Amino acid sequence: MPGTPTGLFTDLYEFAMAQSYLEHGMLGEASFDLHFRELPSNRGYAVSAGVDHALERLDRFRFDEGMLSFLEDQGFSEDLLDALGGLRLADEVEVRGIPEGRVVFPYEPVLEVTGPLPWAQLAETVLLNAVHLGMVVASKAARCWYAACLGDGEVPALVDFGARRAHGVDAALEASRAAYMTGFEGTSLVEAARAFGIPCFGTMAHSYVQAFDSEVEALEAFASSFPEGTTLLVDTYDTLQGVERACDVARGLADEGGSLGGVRLDSGDLGALARGVRDRLDAWGLEDVSVFVSGGLDEDGIASLVEEGAPIDGFGVGSRLVTGMGAVTWDLVYKLVVYEREPVTKLSEGKRILPGRKQVFRRRDEGGRLVGDVLVALGEEGDGEALMVPLDPSAAGGRLEAARERFLEEFEMLPDRFKALEDPAVYDVERSEGLRSAEEEAVKHAGG
Amino acid sequence: MPGTPTGLFTDLYEFAMAQSYLEHGMLGEASFDLHFRELPSNRGYAVSAGVDHALERLDRFRFDEGMLSFLEDQGFSEDLLDALGGLRLADEVEVRGIPEGRVVFPYEPVLEVTGPLPWAQLAETVLLNAVHLGMVVASKAARCWYAACLGDGEVPALVDFGARRAHGVDAALEASRAAYMTGFEGTSLVEAARAFGIPCFGTMAHSYVQAFDSEVEALEAFASSFPEGTTLLVDTYDTLQGVERACDVARGLADEGGSLGGVRLDSGDLGALARGVRDRLDAWGLEDVSVFVSGGLDEDGIASLVEEGAPIDGFGVGSRLVTGMGAVTWDLVYKLVVYEREPVTKLSEGKRILPGRKQVFRRRDEGGRLVGDVLVALGEEGDGEALMVPLDPSAAGGRLEAARERFLEEFEMLPDRFKALEDPAVYDVERSEGLRSAEEEAVKHAGG
Numbered sequence A, B: 001m002p003g004t005p006t007g008l009f010t011d012l013y014e015f016a017m018a019q020s021y022l023e024h025g026m027l028g029e030a031s032f033d034l035h036f037r038e039l040p041s042n043r044g045y046a047v048s049a050g051v052d053h054a055l056e057r058l059d060r061f062r063f064d065e066g067m068l069s070f071l072e073d074q075g076f077s078e079d080l081l082d083a084l085g086g087l088r089l090a091d092e093v094e095v096r097g098i099p100e101g102r103v104v105f106p107y108e109p110v111l112e113v114t115g116p117l118p119w120a121q122l123a124e125t126v127l128l129n130a131v132h133l134g135m136v137v138a139s140k141a142a143r144c145w146y147a148a149c150l151g152d153g154e155v156p157a158l159v160d161f162g163a164r165r166a167h168g169v170d171a172a173l174e175a176s177r178a179a180y181m182t183g184f185e186g187t188s189l190v191e192a193a194r195a196f197g198i199p200c201f202g203t204m205a206h207s208y209v210q211a212f213d214s215e216v217e218a219l220e221a222f223a224s225s226f227p228e229g230t231t232l233l234v235d236t237y238d239t240l241q242g243v244e245r246a247c248d249v250a251r252g253l254a255d256e257g258g259s260l261g262g263v264r265l266d267s268g269d270l271g272a273l274a275r276g277v278r279d280r281l282d283a284w285g286l287e288d289v290s291v292f293v294s295g296g297l298d299e300d301g302i303a304s305l306v307e308e309g310a311p312i313d314g315f316g317v318g319s320r321l322v323t324g325m326g327a328v329t330w331d332l333v334y335k336l337v338v339y340e341r342e343p344v345t346k347l348s349e350g351k352r353i354l355p356g357r358k359q360v361f362r363r364r365d366e367g368g369r370l371v372g373d374v375l376v377a378l379g380e381e382g383d384g385e386a387l388m389v390p391l392d393p394s395a396a397g398g399r400l401e402a403a404r405e406r407f408l409e410e411f412e413m414l415p416d417r418f419k420a421l422e423d424p425a426v427y428d429v430e431r432s433e434g435l436r437s438a439e440e441e442a443v444k445h446a447g448g
Helices: A012-023 A051-059 A065-073 A078-085 A117-122 A124-148 A169-181 A190-196 A206-211 A215-225 A239-255 A270-283 A299-307 A400-412 A433-445 B012-023 B051-059 B065-073 B078-085 B117-122 B124-148 B169-181 B190-196 B206-211 B215-225 B239-255 B270-283 B299-307 B400-412 B433-445
Strands: A029-036 A094-097 A111-116 A157-160 A228-233 A259-265 A290-294 A314-317 A332-339 A358-364 A370-377 A389-391 A429-431 B029-036 B094-097 B111-116 B157-160 B228-233 B259-265 B290-294 B314-317 B332-339 B358-364 B370-377 B389-391 B429-431
Touching: A012 A078, A012 A117, A012 B190, A012 B206, A012 B215, A029 A117, A029 A124, A051 A094, A051 A124, A065 A078, A065 B190, A111 A117, A111 A124, A124 A157, A124 A169, A124 A299, A124 A314, A124 A332, A124 A400, A157 A169, A169 A190, A169 A400, A169 B169, A190 B012, A190 B065, A206 A215, A206 A228, A206 B012, A206 B332, A215 A228, A215 A239, A215 B012, A228 A239, A239 A259, A239 A270, A259 A270, A270 A290, A270 A299, A299 A314, A332 B206, A370 A433, B012 B078, B012 B117, B029 B117, B029 B124, B051 B094, B051 B124, B065 B078, B111 B117, B111 B124, B124 B157, B124 B169, B124 B299, B124 B314, B124 B332, B124 B400, B157 B169, B169 B190, B169 B400, B206 B215, B206 B228, B215 B228, B215 B239, B228 B239, B239 B259, B239 B270, B259 B270, B270 B290, B270 B299, B299 B314, B370 B433
Parallel strands: A157 A314, A228 A259, A259 A290, A290 A314, A370 A429, B157 B314, B228 B259, B259 B290, B290 B314, B370 B429
Antiparallel strands: A029 A111, A029 A332, A094 A111, A094 A389, A358 A370, B029 B111, B029 B332, B094 B111, B094 B389, B358 B370
16 A cells, blocks of 8 residues: 555544544444535536546555644544554445446436445545546546537547646646546646656747747757657747748758648637638648647637637647636535435435435447436346446556546447537436435434 | 656646757756736736745656656657756756735736746746646635625634645645635645644534434534534534524533534525524523534625624635636746847737846835836836745745735735725736836847
8 A cells, every 4th residue: 555645635524523433432334425416507417537546545545653643733532543543444445436437417426435434434525526626627528529529520639738727736637637538639748648648749839939039940940859740839920920931841841851740829810820821731732731729728619610610630728628617616525325224314405415325327228329327226226237336446546548438438329418518408317216215214314 | 855756747848849959059048937917807916826836846846767768758869868867957947936925916927937948948837837726726715815804893714625626635735725825714624734734623514413313412422522612513404403402512511611612504594594593692692602604605705794794703615715716727827038138029919928037016105005016127126125036946835924924914905996806906017118128129029
């Protein structure tokens, strides 16, 4: 179990509750569901993501001496500290959930954690934080992927450019990973490419052009450093003049056996400029040189460029992708659903809990297209594929390619009406008879 | 120089440019400005933050063998790899900037990095990522603080509750820190409390109440574990019934020499419920028991509760704080402003650069209130306090209390019209004669 212990990435109240549970002998088996209660407005689905990262953090959930001594300073009891000193959380709980890359819907448990009440409770903050981040980005990236697929011809490549505006180092890494999982070709962030084994892309910055005495000189210098298939940025001063200069550079490269790979635009009316740039390139006989655009894009910008048929071969997507713009936070929660075999609920306004352990069945039609899900009580029979599977924290990591394949297959089979960028249809998630009677039972007992 | 090397937290194109600069002997001195070009709509100021974190990452910006070998696999030249192998970025560049906790405005360089062109360029991704995150959260937290101060009586306490919805571990930690810097009392996140030496707060979750057979039993059990000043959550089932039960528990505690500290509400109409709860507490003679609320709040919710005079002693602020809702990303950029003593610019539509190294002077009136800033060319005289100071990457960290004091003093002196939550006035930032002539000069030379 290597890696930094994650035990203190926990809200203080989790420790207070754990101490009190120990004191009152409440060590019975509890199950918690990690799920969201509703989709953000204008969203038709979410994508399960961040799960492997959550498991990996769970695997490191333990306490070293310094952490215990900090908790002691906060006034926690010796009993709690003794228990935490020997705790390996991943050994105490059993985890099930919906693997990464699947589309998920309200109340479907992305994770379910079962174990002694104090310890299952303690996992709340660290698990929510990891799954929330993954889901925010993957659900956004899937929309960008859907937008990229709206055209008639070849699907343009999407590349994550967001490292500088992601909310921290781990957000940038997770964003690169989640985007790759949901159809992106790769990332500009070298650390992410290395960590996850995904393709890395990059061109040049405006500063490079500025540093030279002239744009011509800059483009020639860059091309001479990378004579095989590089991409030149052409919008530092005047885009159409810039592309003419790039064409000239391309001719020079060709004379020496090299070739220009592409040009990039990062500002202005990208559709109109892309057409202008494409025309110039074609006029120079550079039909193989691709046009790459970036600058404030997300699914809406991509969709309108793709639908208007702008001749764009690739999109760099940054800030809006990595922060999940439009649904930056989700009401992802971690709720007690069973204690000592009793399904439990609460009645706060607008914040119902579906009691009991669950399974989710996903039904498809004869063509393989998704028809709807059924949420059942664990043990109940159901039609279709059972989505929740046992998850092993010690085996997390390295499953990105499988998740990407899973996403690409399943997303293709999710009908367009649920994927629409505006006013998506509501996907059908039924609740079984068994689940509904568990709920009635729990409500009857609640609040006594 | 301990800690994990940060060299690969870099967009691929930075390495491509560095390689090309080395090849073309472009090792002259360059200066880059890290700044934003405009305030998000409805925002009157930003707060400098994330600067210490950026410096700390800069101090770790180097490359180990594994990183170099990954770059080799990406096809970079031996010359570049040799140079990176010995690089300690913090030793190669000089950094100036505006210390954390100050209010900042468009085009004011939060950081300025000067050094050999390839290396100063290489710092872009890692610095932007750190300052962006800090600034997003601190600028939001400052608005919450302003809202909390709008009432007539004692200013209610603000506590960061956002760890579970922050975008990753970094974001949660930085949010706790930035919020504390801008007026918050503390955080719920234990790791942040430990890392930054700030107060940690926590109550109990709904799951605690649900795990017991009845609410009464749960409140009694929790109070018996923490008989001195604990806070009880009273909205799991029916809030006004819950508070009656808490009062009963408080009486029991008092009989045994303990006391109840507060009650917390996390759902429903917080203003109305707070009044109901306050009435009940007072009717029981529990005037010292405080009312703490949480649930989907940010500056707008806080302002309306404070302005309507809701009897609330503290607010837990979560998702919307830690993601900087309303301005989740800023157009923070890192731009070349000088190369080999020549001020440089670019002319892309809507993305002007102010060329040249700078200083910012901040003027105050006789009462100490901020009047406006003047952006000057470095070396020019100016009235008021010079904001940009030399910053030492190896001395980053541990300056949070100073930053908090700086913020609280300066923010108090920023007139209300700039702090208004709606339609704030535009703070005056003039550009000096020297700066304007440098710009004209650079434009003349640009794009040749």
